[in-house]
């Protein structure tokens with residue numbers, strides 16, 4: 708498992724994005740922060756509003772439909788929804804046959820992409836939205852036909868958005884999707900609940916929000932820097948007969964831990980089902 712060997716910006720290839728929504732915009736922002744010229748980025752985005760947002764935020768000139776401009780891309784990042792990937796491949800595929808393909812779509816497996824594009828050099832990344840603030844976490848997978856140099860190009864692109872790790876087995880990407888891909892939503896869900904409870908106990912919303920966000924960030928940083936497992940860190944907060952014990956007991960009584968695990972399994976099953984349903 709190799710992590711974060713960021714490649715200098717001058718090593719970044721010309722990159723085309725198919726789909727210019729949230730995830731593409733996050734990656735493009737990271738690339739530009741790392742010194743990639745906007746002129747070295749092509750984006751195919753059918754939505755006029757999304758094109759305008761890309762233009763004003765990143766200074767790129769998105770294309771409304773597939774065309775010859777895509778042909779200069781050495782790497783093509785597929786950032787469309789799984790449901791439209793096949794159509795997008797049919798529309799843009801002929802212009803990007805020679806490129807290395809990197810998909811960020813949940814669930815859609817490499818075999819489908821190879822079939823749609825007629826290209827063997829296909830990799831996948833599963834990023835997450837903290838990429839927007841360069842604190843993303845991505846897992847990467849590449850088919851054997853992707854060379855070591857091409858794997859480095861994939862790393863260079865995703866390192867612009869935060870951290871990464873490689874998985875050796877494509878099926879693990881469904882688990883990654885359920886854990887870190889969807890994970891920011893779980894954090895926001897708990898954050899919302901903590902703020903609601905704080906307000907219910909008499910704090911103002913800004914006070915509760917600030918306390919909750921700082922607690923998530925601080926606990927995550929403590930876990931990152933600590934050599935000890937989270938169970939030990941949790942026990943350190945939990946005085947015998949104290950407040951934390953009362954809260955954790957209420958969580959256990961309500962089956963929150965088990966429900967949380969079940970929720971993540973549901974996300975993994977959905978990732979697999981998306982691959983089955985829209986990868987045909």
Ligand SMILES: NC(=O)C1=CN([C@@H]2O[C@H](COP(=O)(O)OP(=O)(O)OC[C@H]3O[C@@H](n4cnc5c(N)ncnc54)[C@H](O)[C@@H]3O)[C@@H](O)[C@H]2O)C=CC1
Nearest residue numbers: 726727728729730754757786787788789795811812813834
């Ligand atoms: N949002 C997230 O947290 C994450 C999303 N992903 C994956 O990233 C992919 C994109 O997700 P988002 O950026 O959130 O969606 P989005 O809806 O913001 O962006 C998708 C864009 O694709 C465009 N599009 C639709 N049809 C197209 C076509 N035929 N050709 C080119 N572009 C087309 C849409 O106009 C839209 O702007 C999805 O497959 C998702 O599974 C992966 C990790 C995290």
Ligand SMILES: O=C(O)[C@@H]1CCC=N1
Nearest residue numbers: 813884887888889890
């Ligand atoms: O919800 C989704 O399907 C995408 C993939 C991971 C995060 N968002």
